[in-house]
Amino acid sequence: MAGGTSQPGRGVMARALDVLNAFEGHRDGLVLADLARISGLPLTTTHRLASDLVAQEVLERLPDRRYVVGRKLWQLGLLARVQGGLRDVALPFLQDLYEATRENVHLAVRDGDEALYLERLHGHSSVPVVSRPGGHLPLHATGVGKVLLAHAPQPVVAEAVQCAEKVTPYTITEPGRLLRELAEVRRRGFARTVQEMTLGTCSVAVPVLDRRGDVVAALGVVTATRREPARLVTALRIAAGGISRALR
Numbered sequence: 001m002a003g004g005t006s007q008p009g010r011g012v013m014a015r016a017l018d019v020l021n022a023f024e025g026h027r028d029g030l031v032l033a034d035l036a037r038i039s040g041l042p043l044t045t046t047h048r049l050a051s052d053l054v055a056q057e058v059l060e061r062l063p064d065r066r067y068v069v070g071r072k073l074w075q076l077g078l079l080a081r082v083q084g085g086l087r088d089v090a091l092p093f094l095q096d097l098y099e100a101t102r103e104n105v106h107l108a109v110r111d112g113d114e115a116l117y118l119e120r121l122h123g124h125s126s127v128p129v130v131s132r133p134g135g136h137l138p139l140h141a142t143g144v145g146k147v148l149l150a151h152a153p154q155p156v157v158a159e160a161v162q163c164a165e166k167v168t169p170y171t172i173t174e175p176g177r178l179l180r181e182l183a184e185v186r187r188r189g190f191a192r193t194v195q196e197m198t199l200g201t202c203s204v205a206v207p208v209l210d211r212r213g214d215v216v217a218a219l220g221v222v223t224a225t226r227r228e229p230a231r232l233v234t235a236l237r238i239a240a241g242g243i244s245r246a247l248r
Helices: 012-021 032-039 043-055 071-083 086-101 143-150 154-163 175-188 229-247
Strands: 059-061 067-069 104-111 114-121 136-138 191-194 201-209 215-224
Touching (some): 043 059, 086 114, 143 154, 154 175, 201 229, 215 229
Antiparallel strands (some): 104 114, 114 136, 191 201
16 A cells, blocks of 8 residues: 555654655545545544644645645645746746737746746836736636636635635626636637736736646736737747647
8 A cells, every 4th residue: 555554663754745645646635534545544643644734734624525735735846846947948938928029928837726926027018917926816817827727626616716806896706607717718728817907907828738738837918908918829829839848
C-alpha cells in the first residue's frame, strides 16, 4: 500500500506525505475512508493528520466531507511551477503580444479560488488596471480567471459560483448565468469580460496547456471598453500556443 505502514519508525512528515500522495489522480477530493485506504494509514491516524493539514491550509475540508488540496499546497506547487520555468518560458511570448497590442498583457494561474498573476506587461497607453505580478483577483470577475475556473475541478467551480460577489455592478454572480458562461468559455476556447473587475475596461483570455493538454495557465489582455477585445483572440491564441509548445 502507498502508506507503507509496515515500516517501523516512520515519522509524522512521512505519514503526512502519504496522505498528500493519495490525492494523485483524485482531483475532485477524497472522503476520509478513501484517504485512509489509499494512503495505507489507519483511519485514526489519517483523521489526525488530515485535521492538522486542514488547520495549516494544506488541505481543505468541503461541506460534503471530502478533502481536497488546499490553498497552501497550491501556493507551494505554483512556486515550484514558476521556478520550473513557466514565467520564463512565457515571457518572450508576452513581450511579443504586448508589442502587437500595446495593451495590458497578463499571465495567471489558479491559486485555490483566486487567480494568481505571474506577470503583467503594460505601457503608458495601456488602460489602468488593478492587477499586479504576485497579486490575486477573483476568478469569476476576470478574463484569465474565467478561463482557469472553466477548467477547474468541479468542487472549485461549485464553491466559486456559490460565493461569487459583485466587484462592480456588471460582475456576473448569478449561479445559473455564471455556469452557462463557463460552459461557453470551454466551448469557444476563450473568455471575455466587460467591466466586471474594473469600470471602463474589458478583457479577453485564452488557456495555456501543458504537455498532457491540461490547462496550467491563462493568457489575457485587458483593454478599454471602447475597443473591441474579440479582435485580440487570434493574437492571444498564437502566443498561448507558443507557450504551450515551449512547455513541452
